[in-house]
Amino acid sequence: MGRSRRLSVDELRSAEWLEVDALTGGGSPTYHLATLGDANFDPSLFFGFEELDFGMRLRSAGHRLLLNTRQTLALREAMGHLHLGPSDLVPGRRMSPWRSYYSHRNRLTVARRYGEIGGALRLGLRSVAKAALELSRGSPDRALASVLGAWDGIWGSNRTTYVPQ
Numbered sequence: 001m002g003r004s005r006r007l008s009v010d011e012l013r014s015a016e017w018l019e020v021d022a023l024t025g026g027g028s029p030t031y032h033l034a035t036l037g038d039a040n041f042d043p044s045l046f047f048g049f050e051e052l053d054f055g056m057r058l059r060s061a062g063h064r065l066l067l068n069t070r071q072t073l074a075l076r077e078a079m080g081h082l083h084l085g086p087s088d089l090v091p092g093r094r095m096s097p098w099r100s101y102y103s104h105r106n107r108l109t110v111a112r113r114y115g116e117i118g119g120a121l122r123l124g125l126r127s128v129a130k131a132a133l134e135l136s137r138g139s140p141d142r143a144l145a146s147v148l149g150a151w152d153g154i155w156g157s158n159r160t161t162y163v164p165q
Contacts, residue, residue: 004021004022004052007020007067007072009073009076009082009083012069012072012073013069013073014069015069016068016069016070017066017067017068017069018066018067018069019064019065019066019067020055020065020066020067021052021055021056021059021065022051022052022054022055022056022065023051023055023065023067024051029051031058035058035061035063038057038058038061038062038063039054039057039058039061040057041054041057042054042057044109045106045109045110047099047102047106048099048102048103048105048106048107049103049106049107049109049110050106052110053106053109053110053113056110056113056114060114095142096142097141097142097144097145098145100134100142100145100146100149101145101146101148101149101152102149103149104127104130104145104146104149104150104153105148105149105150105152105153105157106153107123107153108120108123108124108127108149108150108152108153108154109152109153109156111123111153112153112154112156120153120154121154123150123153124150124153124154127146127147127149127150127153128146128147128150130146131143131144131146131147131150134146
């Protein structure tokens with residue numbers, strides 16, 4: 001664990017249904033009501049990667065998550081996102097400090113829960129590298145948010161409000 005990626009067009013065309021670890025909200029997931037009690041939704045992940053955690057909880061409980069590839073391809077095509085990579089989806093977006101904090105914290109929280117510690121530590125190092133980049137761009141507030149998010153994600157803090165120090 002520690003890596004999430006967007007399925008390629010070729011992968012989506014390989015089958016009508018693909019088993020995945022998570023279904024994103026943008027894809028309008030539908031869950032069988034009887035399975036939701038097995039997931040124990042974590043309210044501390046109220047922003048960023050809550051869908052990945054929820055999917056991993058369902059998978060850990062023995063459920064399968066199936067992606068309708070025809071629907072996904074049709075949505076991507078309608079939005080003009082058919083051949084875009086992950087970095088193309090939101091070009092030039094700079095996250096606010098609070099959003100950066102929760103993104104880093106929650107990604108690391110999920111990696112720590114479901115993967116080996118090495119994956120979480122690698123993600124933590126990426127967060128620190130992003131913090132250095134933000135600092136070089138003159139954004140100390142986003143740099144601090146990245147480092148605090150990484151720290152809290154690795155050590156399991158359930159801080160529910162981000163306030164710059």
